[in-house]
Amino acid sequence: MLTRRTFAAHIGLGAAAVRMLPEMAYAQREAIRARDLPADIVWLNANENPAGPPPASLAAMRETLPTSGRYHFQELGDVYAAVAKSEDLEPRQIIVAAGSSEVLHCAIDTFTSPTRPLITITPTFEGPLEVAHALGRPVVLTPLLPDYSADVHKLVEEAGKAQGGLIYLCNPNNPTSAITTRKDLDWLIGNLPANTFLVVDEAYIHFGETPDLESALPYVRQGKDVIVTRTFSKIYGMAGLRVGFGAARPDLMERMTPLRMGPISIVSARAVVAALADRQNILPQRRASVARTRRELCDWLRERKLGFIEPHANFIMIDVGRKAREFADAMPRLGVAPGRPFPPLDNLLRVTIGTDAEMVKFRDVFWKVYQG
Numbered sequence: 371m372l373t374r375r376t377f378a379a380h381i382g383l384g385a386a387a388v389r390m391l392p393e394m395a396y397a398q399r400e401a402i403r404a405r406d407l408p409a410d411i412v413w414l415n416a417n418e419n420p421a422g423p424p425p426a427s428l429a430a431m432r433e434t435l436p437t438s439g440r441y442h443f444q445e446l447g448d449v450y451a452a453v454a455k456s457e458d459l460e461p462r463q464i465i466v467a468a469g470s471s472e473v474l475h476c477a478i479d480t481f482t483s484p485t486r487p488l489i490t491i492t493p494t495f496e497g498p499l500e501v502a503h504a505l506g507r508p509v510v511l512t513p514l515l516p517d518y519s520a521d522v523h524k525l526v527e528e529a530g531k532a533q534g535g536l537i538y539l540c541n542p543n544n545p546t547s548a549i550t551t552r553k554d555l556d557w558l559i560g561n562l563p564a565n566t567f568l569v570v571d572e573a574y575i576h577f578g579e580t581p582d583l584e585s586a587l588p589y590v591r592q593g594k595d596v597i598v599t600r601t602f603s604k605i606y607g608m609a610g611l612r613v614g615f616g617a618a619r620p621d622l623m624e625r626m627t628p629l630r631m632g633p634i635s636i637v638s639a640r641a642v643v644a645a646l647a648d649r650q651n652i653l654p655q656r657r658a659s660v661a662r663t664r665r666e667l668c669d670w671l672r673e674r675k676l677g678f679i680e681p682h683a684n685f686i687m688i689d690v691g692r693k694a695r696e697f698a699d700a701m702p703r704l705g706v707a708p709g710r711p712f713p714p715l716d717n718l719l720r721v722t723i724g725t726d727a728e729m730v731k732f733r734d735v736f737w738k739v740y741q742g
């Protein structure tokens with residue numbers, strides 16, 4: 371299997387360069403591409419949004435390309451202003467970077483140390499773990515509860531034991547698509563031990579429909595020791611443009627910002643500003659569209675008595691009753707690439723919600739493999 375680290379080694383980069391490699395999805399696709407695959411393969415392995423960039427962003431990018439010979443750094447303030455306004459924050463509470471991966475990197479570098487660990491659940495999004503490992507920071511993993519939710523009491527206990535550190539909570543969580551409820555989140559933030567910061571990764575929060583799921587941004591506005599990360603890679607469909615942002619108290623931002631690599635490109639910046647101007651339409655439309663396709667898949671799975679974790683993001687974990695690896699290996703040759711296995715959830719297959727047509731193909735290929 372090609373992990374981020376072996377991928378880095380493969381293209382000749384050492385641990386010091388891991389910062390340049392937040393694209394686990396890229397590494398995964400490279401790994402799959404190595405085999406003989408149908409040209410029209412459906413990619414359901416990286417939780418991308420098949421809707422792609424909104425039309426307003428595409429138009430803004432087309433218009434920008436001829437002028438991209440200039441840095442345009444003077445426009446950076448506009449991006450910060452637009453992002454901040456979209457979440458009722460001030461620009462000094464914001465960092466805009468090359469995907470939320472870069473923001474996570476800055477947070478880990480700033481709030482962990484050789485004695486203050488990164489504390490998280492397992493399994494979860496592996497990017498932060500790999501950054502911590504590359505930086506030589508300790509990592510503490512806590513198991514999920516039987517309902518696949520985070521054990522917030524255990525996270526606090528571990529932070530207390532370590533006398534501080536950074537808790538990483540992905541909500542909804544990747545790869546499970548399960549949530550940390552607003553009640554648990556509130557308890558966690560109310561009980562952070564001394565010298566402990568919480569980073570909540572909300573890459574998928576826009577896909578959730580349950581009122582039990584709540585953003586941690588209100589806690590940022592209240593000035594708590596909380597950092598929230600968001601991305602334009604998922605619901606906005608702009609993964610290849612590499613834009614994400616973080617939100618936190620200005621003093622925390624001042625510590626993180628110097629670690630950022632540099633401003634995002636003017637093409638990406640204008641795409642983001644255009645998308646944010648239309649977010650009141652984009653977000654509900656896209657949320658509803660993914661939710662409908664997701665519901666149809668859940669109904670189909672229920673009809674076939676197949677188990678799954680109740681999904682709250684644009685992907686779902688299906689219990690295939692045997693090693694998910696068998697599906698991950700067999701399906702690409704038949705034209706659909708699902709996610710790879712996520713130990714220790716070895717019998718669960720992660721599948722991104724694609725277009726309706728893609729999910730028809732998914733069901734067909736999945737069922738063939740399921741029936742052997």
Ligand SMILES: Cc1ncc(COP(=O)(O)O)c(C=O)c1O
Binds near residue numbers: 416573
């Ligand atoms: C939970 C989570 N956080 C962050 C990211 C990184 O996203 P990006 O760097 O594209 O914003 C991903 C990518 O798949 C993810 O699943």
